[in-house]
Amino acid sequence: MAGTVTSAGAAGASTGEARYRRIYVWQRPIRLFHWVNALAITALFSTGLYIASPVLTSTGEPYDNFVMGRVRQIHFVAAFVFAIAFMWRIYWFWFGNTYARSGFPYVWRLAWWKDLFRQAFDYLRLDFGHIHLGHNALAGLSYTIFIIALGWAQMFTGFAMYSESNPGGFFDGLVGWVLPLLGGSFRTHMWHHLFAWIFATFAIVHIYIVILDGRQYRNGLISSMIMGRKFVRVDDEDESG
Amino acid sequence: MSECPPSRPTTYDVLTQHGVSRRDFIKFCTVTAAALGLEPTMAGKIAHALQTKPRIPVLWLHGLECTCCSESFIRSSHPLVGDVVLNMISLDYDDTLQAAAGHQVEEIRKQIIKDYPGEYILAVEGNAPTKDGGVYCTIAGEAFTDILLETAEHAKYVVAWGSCASNGCVQAAHPNPTGAVPVKELIHDKPIVNVPGCPPIAEVMTGLLTHLLTFDRLPELDREGRPKVFYGQRIHDKCYRRSFFDAGQFVEEWDDAGARKGWCLYKMGCRGPTTYNSCSTFKWNDGVSFPIGSGHGCIGCSEANFWDNGPFYERLSAVPIPGVESTPEQVGKVLAIAAGGAAAAHAVSVAIKKAKDGKDADSKGDAGAAQA
Numbered sequence: 330m331a332g333t334v335t336s337a338g339a340a341g342a343s344t345g346e347a348r349y350r351r352i353y354v355w356q357r358p359i360r361l362f363h364w365v366n367a368l369a370i371t372a373l374f375s376t377g378l379y380i381a382s383p384v385l386t387s388t389g390e391p392y393d394n395f396v397m398g399r400v401r402q403i404h405f406v407a408a409f410v411f412a413i414a415f416m417w418r419i420y421w422f423w424f425g426n427t428y429a430r431s432g433f434p435y436v437w438r439l440a441w442w443k444d445l446f447r448q449a450f451d452y453l454r455l456d457f458g459h460i461h462l463g464h465n466a467l468a469g470l471s472y473t474i475f476i477i478a479l480g481w482a483q484m485f486t487g488f489a490m491y492s493e494s495n496p497g498g499f500f501d502g503l504v505g506w507v508l509p510l511l512g513g514s515f516r517t518h519m520w521h522h523l524f525a526w527i528f529a530t531f532a533i534v535h536i537y538i539v540i541l542d543g544r545q546y547r548n549g550l551i552s553s554m555i556m557g558r559k560f561v562r563v564d565d566e567d568e569s570g
Numbered sequence: 571m572s573e574c575p576p577s578r579p580t581t582y583d584v585l586t587q588h589g590v591s592r593r594d595f596i597k598f599c600t601v602t603a604a605a606l607g608l609e610p611t612m613a614g615k616i617a618h619a620l621q622t623k624p625r626i627p628v629l630w631l632h633g634l635e636c637t638c639c640s641e642s643f644i645r646s647s648h649p650l651v652g653d654v655v656l657n658m659i660s661l662d663y664d665d666t667l668q669a670a671a672g673h674q675v676e677e678i679r680k681q682i683i684k685d686y687p688g689e690y691i692l693a694v695e696g697n698a699p700t701k702d703g704g705v706y707c708t709i710a711g712e713a714f715t716d717i718l719l720e721t722a723e724h725a726k727y728v729v730a731w732g733s734c735a736s737n738g739c740v741q742a743a744h745p746n747p748t749g750a751v752p753v754k755e756l757i758h759d760k761p762i763v764n765v766p767g768c769p770p771i772a773e774v775m776t777g778l779l780t781h782l783l784t785f786d787r788l789p790e791l792d793r794e795g796r797p798k799v800f801y802g803q804r805i806h807d808k809c810y811r812r813s814f815f816d817a818g819q820f821v822e823e824w825d826d827a828g829a830r831k832g833w834c835l836y837k838m839g840c841r842g843p844t845t846y847n848s849c850s851t852f853k854w855n856d857g858v859s860f861p862i863g864s865g866h867g868c869i870g871c872s873e874a875n876f877w878d879n880g881p882f883y884e885r886l887s888a889v890p891i892p893g894v895e896s897t898p899e900q901v902g903k904v905l906a907i908a909a910g911g912a913a914a915a916h917a918v919s920v921a922i923k924k925a926k927d928g929k930d931a932d933s934k935g936d937a938g939a940a941q942a
Contacts, residue, residue, distance in 0.1 A: 381885060382899075383837065386828075387818045396818030452916070455923045496792070496802050496846075509794060514804075514844035515870060515879050519887040519898050526902020530909040537913035541920065 348563040372407040431463025475531035486521040578624035619784040627690040630664035635696025639732040642769035692725035701749030728762045736764035743877035764795040768871035806842040808850040839883040840867030847872040
């Protein structure tokens with residue numbers, strides 16, 4: 330087992346029989362990334378809903394109000410936060426501990442596929458057997474699709490639309506080609522909006538699974554994303570990975 | 571005045587023949603320089619070019635189209651003299667405008683190709699249907715596709731007038747029964763300028779021709795082959811209602827208070843934020859108005875696929891799921907509700923299993939689930 334064991338045999342389980350060890354899994358940058366991401370996506374989704382369908386109407390003269398302008402500003406700032414955190418996470422994939430890479434879809438490895446199906450069937454059959462310290466294959470795959478792939482899609486479409494306020498500028502050169510590729514700016518808006526809803530769908534499933542998983546395995550999953558340490562039963566240790 | 575042989579008079583020669591004064595001519599040059607975004611001193615260069623260069627022969631072809639581009643063009647108002655533009659170029663072939671008819675006309679086209687190879691401008695209004703050998707548009711017994719390719723072979727520049735020629739427009743909209751394709755998909759070896767719009771603004775059309783005539787090269791084009799000077803910005807970015815957008819003041823119904831106050835038409839489906847054109851700068855009909863100025867949203871007529879982007883009064887286009895007219899919002903809500911429902915159902919089954927396990931094996935305790 331890789332990872333740093335910081336305190337062994339400390340906490341007993343509620344039954345008083347099983348013995349747990351605390352293992353440092355999520356390093357600080359990973360935890361920071363997770364919560365920055367959560368906040369940024371929440372901000373992006375809620376401001377995005379307003380931008381697409383502005384329900385608040387301000388009264389008075391336009392020079393007294395800047396509602397849409399401010400909401401768009403928050404959206405853009407959150408987008409830059411998301412993008413920078415995203416790039417940082419890519420860096421940490423290479424320079425973090427082994428768990429920082431545990432979510433990678435190792436599609437060429439038979440063990441990865443076995444783990445994927447075992448985890449999926451475990452959830453479906455309500456049969457909770459195997460404990461992972463890093464990401465299991467199913468979790469890793471879902472983050473790869475719903476955070477990494479979707480994140481790239483949102484950044485490309487989002488910054489392409491952002492570039493439209495300054496044609497010929499830096500972002501136009503960087504991602505402006507996305508607009509004609511998707512059939513114009515109008516359709517790019519549609520894709521960006523649809524992808525945002527997939528984020529929302531993912532968030533629902535993610536939060537549910539995390540609560541479920543943490544409850545069933547007694548591994549301190551939720552607190553691990555705050556404190557960094559997961560619990561593993563001493564007699565399960567040979568199984569973990 | 572002319573340095574050209576009498577057979578090929580300059581624009582200025584023709585203008586003076588038509589009684590245009592020197593003063594009006596210089597005015598036209600100044601206005602055109604301003605419209606092209608050039609520095610004031612360039613007006614002199616335009617005047618010089620129009621006085622020294624022979625008029626460019628222009629072959630103006632009409633394919634599948636509605637002639638709104640021609641209608642717009644002949645109403646150009648900024649060139650102060652009504653017919654200045656028609657005199658500026660040597661419009662040798664335009665089956666809509668010319669007096670000659672029938673075989674005579676086709677002879678002229680072939681003669682120009684022979685006499686001025688590599689010198690004439692091919693202006694294309696409309697596009698070419700490619701299905702079934704191009705039978706859906708024939709002129710004088712010939713398929714328009716063939717006429718287009720034949721004429722383009724020796725052209726100096728190709729100007730794609732309007733949305734039809736630039737990006738397909740209505741006849742190329744789904745399901746495109748005639749296989750109509752924009753000019754850029756048929757002609758690959760010539761410099762093409764796309765001038766989209768349904769129709770393009772008259773001053774944009776004359777401005778482009780003046781640029782070609784004056785500088786003898788294409789203006790700076792953007793990624794989609796449109797002149798940057800006219801298509802460099804979104805309508806939204808120069809819209810006089812932009813302040814209402816930023817303030818969050820939107821028209822909700824066509825007859826509400828906001829509509830009367832001239833608030834932003836964003837929620838009524840205005841395509842201004844996604845449309846590149848000069849409408850909010852030049853306006854139409856001698857600067858009288860433009861759609862948003864008249865209280866209706868932009869329909870994005872100069873953008874590719876604007877017919878296929880869903881209703882003109884919707885903010886977001888439909889999700890392209892075959893057979894389903896869904897907005898992203900609806901698809902997203904279904905997905906989110908499905909995910910929430912699945913999570914809830916799963917949670918309930920976990921609870922049921924827990925209850926059962928509890929009855930079966932009380933002694934296993936909490937940690938039992940992890941060992942199964």
